[in-house]
Amino acid sequence: MNYLNGNDDLELLLPFYGSKIVYKTFSSYQKIYVTERTEYEGKCGKFRMLQFSSNASQGVMNLELPNDLAVAYIRITVDLIDHYLPDFGKGYIIGHGIGTVSSYYSDKYVVTAEIDPVVVEVSKEYFGHSGNNVEIGDGQVLLREQKNHSQDFIFIDAFSSDEVPTQLTTEEFFTLTKEKLSDEGILIMNYIGKLKHDKLLHTLYSTISSIYPYVRVFAPNPKKISKQNIIFAASRSILEDYTPQEAVPIQIAGN
Template sequence: MRLQGHQGGQPLHTAGEHHRDIAVYDTNELFGQKGRFRVLQFSGDAVQGAVDLDDPARIVLEYPRAIVHLMELNRPAFETAFMIGLGVGTIARHFAGKRMIVAELDGRVVDLCRTHFGLDFDFDDAADRVIVGDGRAVLAEQRAHSFDYVIVDAFTEQGTPRRLLSAAFFALAREKLHPRGMVVLNLIGRGHRDPLIGAAFATLRGAFAHAGAWALAADGASGRSGVHNVLLAGSDRPIDFRPRQMAGFQPFVPAQGHVIADRDDEA
């Protein structure tokens, strides 16, 4: 997810259900970039993904470019990944030759990705598929030590669900990862001043031997009161990155925080 940054647009689809609006539209400007873009947007101000209609293979938004860099650098020959949150299928499409399993809570998003964003997963292939359902529950059903990466890019109107940031969730992710695997999360927050980011980072550090944090600086076009994308990563091996390949994300030290536990209403 990234905060709103378009100017006008031609709607292709709008729908509201379960207290969440979904829109697909074409626009000639996105986060200050000129061109022809197709955008998936939730709840009026949260861009979930975008495709460059003139160059569909190009990764438009910064956070998936940074996630792809972390994945390619830390395990260049990786084979498997589990993703929570489909967006417009950017990362899944980029790694089309890998074994990718994606859990998406909202079936409408899957349908829109197929009809408007060219997602061409073999939905009947047990090794490479999109599953409509709760991401944590779907992950729990997978075999232990079967993934090189677990990627979390899931949002509600309240942000990333706490049950995807808790100690229990990170323990589950660790169980499903290969010993040299990594979990990567795309969050929204205020960097080193954000208490939730600090708590999520503290919880991640409690589950893995190594953890990293990077923030994308907010600007007038895409930021809102200092709110911006934050990436967190955890692994039992050192996490490598190349600053010039992080699409503008800069490393930072999150605020100290408490360990997040599952809430009774989210268990």
């Protein structure tokens, strides 16, 4: 999920963003909107977005370039996977959105867990998602069913509005991910927060570091004081120094 400036009154704010609603529906979990706009992240095009609120997008596609990765944090995530795991065999994603990462790796075996079946239906109808490896249910519960040491990466991109569900931030959960990852496997987590004065960011870093001996953190803009996507990468194996094209390594301890 990508963070946007705004609040939860999406329908009133859409004209401000130059957006329009293409489709809206309700599930047992949330309001679901498909919106379109002609500009995104400073680029022009025909951008279609999946949104639950005005301050976040759960997926973005440029309909003029449907195979491009429209969102920066997704490009950073893929950059990290391609660098650290260029020949990975299996991956697991918690949080479907429009299925961007699983579609990007359509030639690989990547399973996605999504708690809301309506989100999956909308991703197929309005964003052309054609992947079949989507499991409906609680991501933590479904991950438990995977064989130990079977996953080369686990990508956590699950949100309620713009917050990571609490159950996906605990020592118990991160211990579970470590059990399911292969020896050189990597946990990647998308977090939305501030680099300064963000208690949850420090708590997350401390919790992940208590489970994984090697943890790296990346942010697109280290000088930004408002919220942004912050990417964690963690492994039981050494993660060599690396700087993605659109992000920089961030030091959390003592920040």
